[in-house]
Every structure is written in C-alpha cells, then in structure tokens.
Amino acid sequence: MLSIALKMLFGDKVKLLGLVAGIAFSTLLMAQQGGFFIGLISRSANFVLDARDVSIWVMDPLTETAEGPRAMRDTELNRVRGVPGILWAVPLIQATATLRTNEGRSTNAAILGLDNVSLVGINRAFVAGSPEDLRGPDAIAIDQLGFARLWPGEPIRPGKVIEINERRAVVVAITDAAPGFSAPVVVYTRLSQALDYTPGGRNRLSFVLASHAPGTNPADVGKVVTAQTGLKALTSGDFTRATIDYVIRNTGIAFSFGVVIGLGALVGILVSGLTFTLFISDNIRQFAVLKAVGTSNWRILGMVASQAVVVAFIGYGFGLGLASGFFEGVNQPLSELKGFWLPWQVAAMVAVATLVIVLLASVVSLRRVLVLDPAVVFRG
Amino acid sequence: MSGVIVTNLVKSFGAGDARVTVLNGTDFSAEAGKMTFLVGPSGCGKTTLISVIAAMLSVDSGAVNVFGTNPLILKPREVVRFRGETVGFVFQQFNLLPSLDAAENAAVPLIVQGMSSAKARSKACDLLALLGLGASLSKLPSQLSGGQQQRVAIARALVHEPKLIVCDEPTSSLDAASGKTVMELFSSLAVRPDRAAIVVTHDDRIYHFADRIAFMEDGRVVRTEDKTRPHVIALEPHR
Numbered sequence A: 001m002l003s004i005a006l007k008m009l010f011g012d013k014v015k016l017l018g019l020v021a022g023i024a025f026s027t028l029l030m031a032q033q034g035g036f037f038i039g040l041i042s043r044s045a046n047f048v049l050d051a052r053d054v055s056i057w058v059m060d061p062l063t064e065t066a067e068g069p070r071a072m073r074d075t076e077l078n079r080v081r082g083v084p085g086i087l088w089a090v091p092l093i094q095a096t097a098t099l100r101t102n103e104g105r106s107t108n109a110a111i112l113g114l115d116n117v118s119l120v121g122i123n124r125a126f127v128a129g130s131p132e133d134l135r136g137p138d139a140i141a142i143d144q145l146g147f148a149r150l151w152p153g154e155p156i157r158p159g160k161v162i163e164i165n166e167r168r169a170v171v172v173a174i175t176d177a178a179p180g181f182s183a184p185v186v187v188y189t190r191l192s193q194a195l196d197y198t199p200g201g202r203n204r205l206s207f208v209l210a211s212h213a214p215g216t217n218p219a220d221v222g223k224v225v226t227a228q229t230g231l232k233a234l235t236s237g238d239f240t241r242a243t244i245d246y247v248i249r250n251t252g253i254a255f256s257f258g259v260v261i262g263l264g265a266l267v268g269i270l271v272s273g274l275t276f277t278l279f280i281s282d283n284i285r286q287f288a289v290l291k292a293v294g295t296s297n298w299r300i301l302g303m304v305a306s307q308a309v310v311v312a313f314i315g316y317g318f319g320l321g322l323a324s325g326f327f328e329g330v331n332q333p334l335s336e337l338k339g340f341w342l343p344w345q346v347a348a349m350v351a352v353a354t355l356v357i358v359l360l361a362s363v364v365s366l367r368r369v370l371v372l373d374p375a376v377v378f379r380g
Numbered sequence B: 001m002s003g004v005i006v007t008n009l010v011k012s013f014g015a016g017d018a019r020v021t022v023l024n025g026t027d028f029s030a031e032a033g034k035m036t037f038l039v040g041p042s043g044c045g046k047t048t049l050i051s052v053i054a055a056m057l058s059v060d061s062g063a064v065n066v067f068g069t070n071p072l073i074l075k076p077r078e079v080v081r082f083r084g085e086t087v088g089f090v091f092q093q094f095n096l097l098p099s100l101d102a103a104e105n106a107a108v109p110l111i112v113q114g115m116s117s118a119k120a121r122s123k124a125c126d127l128l129a130l131l132g133l134g135a136s137l138s139k140l141p142s143q144l145s146g147g148q149q150q151r152v153a154i155a156r157a158l159v160h161e162p163k164l165i166v167c168d169e170p171t172s173s174l175d176a177a178s179g180k181t182v183m184e185l186f187s188s189l190a191v192r193p194d195r196a197a198i199v200v201t202h203d204d205r206i207y208h209f210a211d212r213i214a215f216m217e218d219g220r221v222v223r224t225e226d227k228t229r230p231h232v233i234a235l236e237p238h239r
C-alpha cells in the first residue's frame, strides 16, 4: 500500500513540485529568519562570549545587559578580590565613543578598556598584530569588520591613525572580535587609555571580570560575591542568557521576527494545504477505487499520511539546504552578517513546524477522503 | 440456488420534497455460473441496484443474499472486507490508477488484501497474459488503448478470484470492435460455476453474451429472458 501511495504522489509531477516548493519555501523562510534572529540577538552577548577565560561577571545590581553597564566605584574591584573562592579579578571599562578617520568618516564604537597588565576580556584571535602591541602609547586594536567599514577597499593592516572623541589613537592591531548588537565597531585598548578616550571622572568601572578558584564552582562563588559585596555576580553562561533575554524584552525584535516566522508558517500551511487539497481531490477517484476494492479507512489514512510525510521530508530538505547555504554564504569574516549561523535547535524546531504544517494541511483534505462514498466509482 | 438474490429492495435518495425513490420493491437474482445482464432505460436504477449488491450502498428496506451473506447487515469493517474478498468490479470509465503500470493496477486487490507486491504482480501478469496483454505489463494506462485499459480492469476484477463480478457499462466507452473483444475475453474468463457475473449495459451489440437478461423499469425488474451462449461453449477449453 505504501508503494501505491508513493507512486500516486510521484506520478503527479506538477503537484509534487508545487507541494515541495511550497514547503521548501516556508522552511527556508522559517529557518533563515530563525537563524537570523538568533544571530542578531546573540550579538548583544558577544563581549561575554569573547572573554573566554572569565567565569564570573560582577556588576552593579542594576546592570541588566552586557552592552549597557552601570558604573561602579573603583573600590569594588578590591572588595571582589577579597571574596573567598575568587582566584583573580580584573577591571573592565566599557563605553561608547565616536571614531573619526583622517578621511572624515565616522562611526560609533564600543570601547573596551582592559586591565593594563593582563588584558583579560580580549578576543585573542588577532588578524594582524598581537595583544602585546596594545602596550604602546595611544595604541588601540580594532575588529576587522570595523576596519573594513572605516576604510572600505583598503588592505587590512595596522598603522592607521584616528581620533576617538577627538583624541589621537593608533591602530596597532586588527582583531577578529565579533560585532555587538548596538555598537558596530569593537575597539580594545588599555583601561587607563579608555578613561582618557571617554568623558567622566573616576569611578567608571563597568565590570569586574573574575575567575573562580580550582575546586569551587562559579555559581556558588558568585553567590558569595553578592552576599559580601551587594553586587550582582553572574556566571558567563547566565550573563549571556540574561543579556539576550534583555534584548528580547526591551526591543520589538522578537515580535517582528515572530511575525515573519509566523508568516512563513502561514505561507507553508496555505500553499501546502491548498496544493495537498488539490492533490487529494484530483485523486479522489483513485481513493474511491481503492475503497471499492476493499481498502479500509485506516489504510487510506496511512496512505495520505505517508504521502504528507514524504512531501514534508523532501520540501524540508530543500528548504533547509537553501537556508544553510544562505548562512554559509553570509558568515564571512568581512560580512555584515558575520557570526550568523543556523543553530540546530532552529533546524529542529522548523522540522517540527513543517511536519505539523503538512499534517494540518492533510487533515483538511483527509476528511473528504474518509467520508468518500466508494459508490462514486460508478458515476461518470 | 447459489448466487445473488435480492428481495423487495427499497432505496430512496434525498429528503423532503427532493426525495426520490429509486428502487421500489426490487426483486432480482443472478445465478452462479451464469452471466446476467441488467438492462433498462437511463435512470431506472441499474447502477443503484448493483451498488447495493456490491455492498457500496445502504438501503431503506429489503434483503440481499450474496452467496449466503447479507452485506446490508455487516459491520462497517466487515463490509470493507466483504467487498475486497467477494466482489470484483469493472467500470465504464476503467478507473485505473494512472501512476501504476498495467500489472500493478491488476494486482491492486491482492495488495489491498495484504499479499506481497512481487507475488501479487506475478499473479496479475499471468492473468494479463491470458487477456492478451503480455506485452504491455509495464505500460501506464495512458499508454494503452481504451480496450486494453478495460482488459486491465477486467484482470483487476478477476485477480483475487471473487465470487461476484459486477460490471457497469463495460463497453460504453469502447468502439464496437474492442467492445466485442473485451466481452469475448470477459465471458471466457469470468464465467465459472462458482461465480456470478452481473453486467449492466445499454449496448445491445453485446446482448448475445448474456445467459439471462433482466429488464428494469422505474426501479423494478419487470421481465427476465433466458438465452443460450454458443460461443462460450466454444471458448470453454481455453480455461
């Protein structure tokens, strides 16, 4: 019976194509937009993800996101260092500033002021130069995508002189740092210099980056930090999630992507629903014949379901192939969509959605087949 | 007598003012080993009657006996099985599945009953060869002439060796020559001592194939006529 069902399906090339195209399109739309959404909101946590050796982020109790820290007093650093279970703790200053090139091009950038000695928090994947180069006067490192934005078409190499909030800075190194959600360019510099580049006096500590001692666990140590200092302390993983949650809650981004993904699903339901209904009603006589020669409704149900599942599988395969091709294509070092990928969770969710779409579509047409009176085979 | 016996069948369609009574106390019988033709003017209820006999339609009242079984009182599941095992169908419009080849089409009733595709196909091929289609086993219906398609349909009606075969206007879509070939093959293969064959037709060119003709008017069989079929006897050694 299965082979009869599949032959019915593959025998009708035009409708098969329509079904597969409809499902592939909705799969593509859902997977592409889903991956895009994840990629975009994950950018807000890129600072956290780039700081690989940090296990605990300590911040002002009112800080909610990695991209919008509240300033703390400088003395908090030493208080954190005094908490048992803390192996080391270093300061990080994070601010936004305006970059201006000699050619007159300008852009907003996130300035990350790193601990003068350890440079903890830096993304160590350098495209040119090295973290050590940051020790020179007026030295900064800029991410390669930012470099390409500021000097389009020019070879990516150190040596450029720019102004940050009207102070001189020399690009001594190029990093592979991932762009943030709100600031498109990431600038690393020493903490002392970051204070000079950005307005305000002392007490502008954004985060204390810390590591837990061997034999302890970061979540527990974080609790002790909070108990002793009154500051908020999160593990890197918790802070990543909190930051992404913050973006979802405080921007319309989840809603607008939700709308597009929902539309993708709707297009899928409509196109595959209509085509499947058409497919079934065109084949209604064939189903009537099968019923006339003794096929039970259960087997008919199985036939329609297997046709639906096979179509869903093929359409999903094509759609997912296209979507991953898209992400493969855009995730290039110098692409605006750098760092975007298709998470397997999105692929899995789209698979479930596709199956539901096709089963819904077939349920509508199934009713007609199940109530079908086999006696219609005698009518002309 | 073994075969099909229908007594006092009443069947109406629709409700209220639109209600039409199509079978109006119909009595009818078809003996095993014989080919019974059912003829009459359009709309007199022939298709309705064979639909009831073939367990595809319920009735308002009356009784049907098909080789000892009354399909009207079976449970829905048993009706489906009864149809699959006991009845073979031939339709005016052939009703082959367009994406299956000739052999697969003829094998469908066996596959529906759970036989493996390979075994079902080989039984179907044997039968198609008897019907003169040995060279067209792998052709799709669209690649066959009308007469050839109807012969595939006959193979499908016979392949599971049903006790009852019902045909509705089997030659109406065919030209005279292929209609004659189809009926010759059908009568030589279908008629067996343990099987009843009922053929509904308008086509008086094929009346001479009948053993018995039942004339129907306004939902009743009004007259029957017995015939002799010399050509069937001539073809008998063929089986």
Ligand SMILES: Nc1ncnc2c1ncn2[C@@H]1O[C@H](COP(=O)(O)OP(=O)(O)OP(=O)(O)O)[C@@H](O)[C@H]1O
Pocket: B013, B014, B022, B041, B042, B043, B044, B045, B046, B047, B048, B049
């Ligand atoms: N499902 C149905 N619903 C309503 N009326 C029906 C239905 N089936 C048949 N009829 C009516 O019953 C009457 C008899 O129909 P039936 O098909 O049995 O006639 P027939 O003798 O086979 O005619 P023909 O020679 O034209 O095929 C017709 O008036 C037809 O319109």
Ligand SMILES: [Mg+2]
Pocket: B046, B047, B048, B168
């Ligand atoms: Mg009729």
